[in-house]
Amino acid sequence: MHILVLEKEPTSRRGGQERSLFEVSRQLHQRGHRISLLYTQSGDLLSQYQAFCQQTLSITALSFSRHRPLQTFLNLPRDLNRAKALIHPNEPTLIYTNQIYDIPFAGLLSQLTRLPLVCHLRLPAPDKLDLQRSHYLSAVHKFITVSQHTKQTWLQKPWVQSLGHPPIEVVYNSIDTEYFTPASNQNPHPRQQLQQQWNLPTDHTLLAYAGRLDRRKGLENLLHGFAKFNATQPKSTLLIAGKPLLDRPDYLKELQVLTQTLNIQANVRFLGHLTETRSLYQASDLVIMPSIWPEPFGRVIIEAMACGTPVIASHTGGIPEILTGEFAQTLFPPRNPAALADRIQQVLTWKQTDPLLSQRCRQHVQTHFSLTTNIAEIEGIFQQTLSPQKLLAPPLPLSL
Template sequence: MKIALVSDWYYPKVGGVASHMHNLALKLRERGNEVAIVTNYWKTGKEEELEKNGIELIKVEGVISPILSINLSFGINSSEELFEYLNDFDVIHSHHAFTPLALKAAKAGRKMGKATLLTTHSISFAHESKLWKALGLSFPVFSHYLKFPHCIISVSEASKSFIEHFTDTEIKVIPNGVDDKRFHPNWDKEELKEEYDIEGDVILYVSRMSYRKGPQVLLNAFSRLKEGTLIMVGPGELLPFLKAQAKFLGIDKRVRFLGYVPSNELPKLFGMADIFVLPSVTAEAFGIVILEAMASGVPVVATNVGGIPEIVRESQSGLLVPPSNETALKDAIEALLADKELRNKLGKNGRRAVERRYSWDVVSREVEETYEYVLSKLKH
């Protein structure tokens, strides 16, 4: 098959959509397909890797918003203007349901008679996001475009429930994937702790330093624990505030803010962790970092929001707490710190679930089967 994966939100925009597209492209190519990534006309930083792996990178010209990372030209341009970019493909697979390039590609694919799919990666426009303010309440626009895909893929039951508000198109749930060869439980924890000059238990947070991810809640909860080191990985607008918060709470000697960490370093950090925490205060469609923790055999403490409970409950890989509840978060972390046997059990459960359901090998096969299903419907 010749497959085009289309989105405004490929690299250099760091996030779940870009990571998902990139890994899916690599796996689909590995499975013998011809694959291209179609995105905005800017430097992605992935040019060499894609070329080395035989994946085409097609850049669509247009004015890109520096704030929203979307192609403003294609907010206005007609879908027909994408025909020249997409004409050679059998499958047009858009990613993220609410950005111009993805929506226009879905319409263009359908008009050209191609197998057309769209993966929705979100539950809602987080109410504090700039995207929400920019788009306003233009729901009829989305409903118009979301009728064009032959099939919509949702990364969780929660995101399926959300997208159903906008479309009657058939929806299939296929979760995000994780590279279970990069993220694995076979590290020597003590050796890694020595390398990072850390003693004792390690609690790990990997995500943006933004309010909706809840790092401020985690710091308050951690300040009530007597031991352990908290490692906080990720950039974001709250970082200066969080450093001040840690100092105010008197835990700055026990908290390490690493900022942005290159992706090749992350497996070691997960390999060193005793507990992984994602304390999101608003809905997450999925939370890929939870899969990275599970693949690494690390037990998870996360909040009961969005698609997170689906993963954690089904896999029995961790403990769930209410969002913004510092006491419950502290108690859950404390319970795992005190019970190594429980940590090991939850960690093994997580790894097993990844191998069965969330490995990119499994997920890419399921996506490919969905392409074949849509193509077979077009032939009849």
């Protein structure tokens, strides 16, 4: 099949949502499908898309911008026609978008070409949806989401219910466990390399956070919890990798000031954005995900566990669907620094008390979040959506 992938900015710097779409696209290409990418802004993943995509096409916008309404309106017919030119009449073709905010252009293209549209819901449902997007929502033939919790946040919204219970399939995120592995012959000493790079004490326990530096990620709670733990275990260092995205750039300064207030500045290192986080997972004794919002999934959790590093995380959103079985013990209540500190204390001795935990972490990911299974499920949804009897959505007026 031919898959028209829509992505506002193909980048690894925003988080797991964009990286997951890239991985799905690349894996579908490897399974023999033709991929074309429509995007509006260049990002660091664009060159990697170009390595396997049949074509990559820059367009003006995927939604009708309030900041550039005239330009968007004037360029829309041209962009739709350029997108249509990518389609071969006798080739099964599907439109695939990664978020609800790209629905206007995707919906118009679907109705113009009579091609099915699949939307991957990788974020919780917003409280409100503007009329523009809700108007084109009924153009979607199938929704996919990343956890049961996220699915329920969508189904509970009145504006989703008005669609008549749209089909929403749950397909958990997955990762390439041949890439995310414990330290190996290819990289036998990630811990030593990290210690040398950042001048870390060689006798310190290393705890890590990787992700956006946004308030919803619970970083203040992380610092308060680490301060409580560090008061009893001073030979420990917290590594924080990432940069602000949703919050202002000076949020990093606020976090740095908080480390001084808590008197832990000597034990916390802000690493900035890391293009490659595997070495950080491999080098760390424990990874922490302290989110205070309903995290849709939590890709960092399975990345770290595939590297053999245990994770403790907030009991929120879709995270409890990842940390199941024995790993449910590693959950802690969000917004509770004391509980976070206690969980660090309980899990951090695993190398001495439970050295096989590393293997079980990796096996858990391989069993439940297999990339092969994930891609096969998405491919099956696409093929089912392409079957003629599924294309029942009525045409929408091509109006702005």
